[in-house]
């Protein structure tokens with residue numbers, strides 16, 4: 366019987382609950398609409414699992430900040446437990462990484478050491494920046510190589526963000542034709558295939574489908590086999606470099622050092638490397654790609670960003686992170702893109718680890734909780750015309766960037782216990798990418814009279830919110846002197 370009888374929600378089928386009603390390609394929109402009907406806290410039922418969905422700022426704040434510890438667990442379906450479960454084994458089990466590990470002392474330790482290994486602060490940031498700048502310059506060159514012809518920017522941006530992550534893990538620049546890059550790329554393509562065959566949800570609900578020649582399961586096996594083998598080899602390389610003293614200073618090596626010191630287990634290191642590789646790539650590259658779609662629709666925004674770049678950075682040097690403090694308009698344009706598109710629309714599923722409550726409703730221990738960041742970012746009580754992209758929302762009257770404590774109802778990276786581990790890195794990368802690119806090129810639509818619709822409510826949902834493929838045309842700007850550093 367229902368543990369959540371007291372919480373309202375759409376009426377479902379007596380056997381399957383709301384499972385057949387779910388529209389998986391636009392789940393975030395559907396849940397937003399249900400939120401408008403049933404309230405900021407409502408429930409949906411997928412077979413026997415009852416899920417609490419939280420859709421507005423006050424209640425999301427309660428979940429993520431005020432009662433952060435109560436809601437800090439993770440709920441994983443069979444698919445996640447298989448993908449991130451025991452290394453090298455054809456079976457599911459409790460993940461030992463950061464993203465999918467349940468809340469525990471071990472999880473807290475993993476998150477702390479991952480932060481340390483990524484060295485996202487102080488001097489470590491300089492290395493990240495130099496790695497990122499190299500890759501971003503490659504991406505700009507790649508854009509220009511189309512010689513003014515239309516092309517889909519997705520692939521180049523994806524390769525660029527991916528290569529920055531591989532570089533951070535291995536501590537060295539990785540060429541696009543290297544074994545490591547090709548191997549990761551292959552694995553990510555299998556992951557893509559898995560998404561395309563769709564029903565990981567079916568496999569989550571009926572894990573026994575794997576015995577019936579299920580296509581998703583076959584892709585899943587293939588994905589895990591390849592991913593585990595590659596990560597095992599990276600960990601081995603790090604062990605060798607630590608022994609030989611020829612340090613690479615990559616995150617993987619630092620994590621293996623923690624393993625030797627007994628701070629992390631082998632499963633932790635393996636899981637964390639995979640987190641760094643996978644969590645940061647599709648989120649960042651999709652945000653950037655969606656931002657291009659906005660820019661071809663908003664030439665005035667592009668012009669203002671370029672005016673700021675020309676004034677603050679000029680054409681003689683590359684942007685640095687320090688420039689951010691003098692470039693409120695560019696920073697606000699990026700924040701507004703994070704709001705408008707809300708790439709990780711439903712965040713990652715949380716789980717209560719004790720009896721608690723939200724919005725006045727009691728919620729028992731071990732309940733799955735979905736946080737609808739999309740609905741929160743498009744709440745017209747906080748954002749006038751929420752479906753319009755408007756940079757000025759994040760600027761004060763004097764043109765300064767709105768300080769974080771005045772950005773209400775805005776949490777693109779989550780907050781609290783489970784806050785995004787790559788937030789600092791992602792913000793840095795988004796800024797460097799946008800500033801470097803628009804310093805050198807104009808991004809234009811393929812056809813002025815038929816510009817693709819930027820409305821993120823029409824994106825496809827597959828964990829991240831993905832725009833329908835579109836083309837851009839890139840023209841070199843005059844100001845840029847060709848790359849004097």
Ligand code: HEM
Nearest residue numbers: 463464644645648649652709713778779783785786787791
């Ligand atoms: C635009 C880029 C990004 C966005 C919008 C984003 C957003 C998010 C969000 C909303 C969460 C879930 C928070 C929650 O469960 O409440 C998350 C978790 C996470 N993100 Fe990101 N992220 C981005 C980039 C990155 C990057 C570059 C990394 C690289 C290290 C990363 C690593 C992670 C990890 C490991 C978690 C799990 C944290 C935990 O469970 O404690 N993310 N991210």
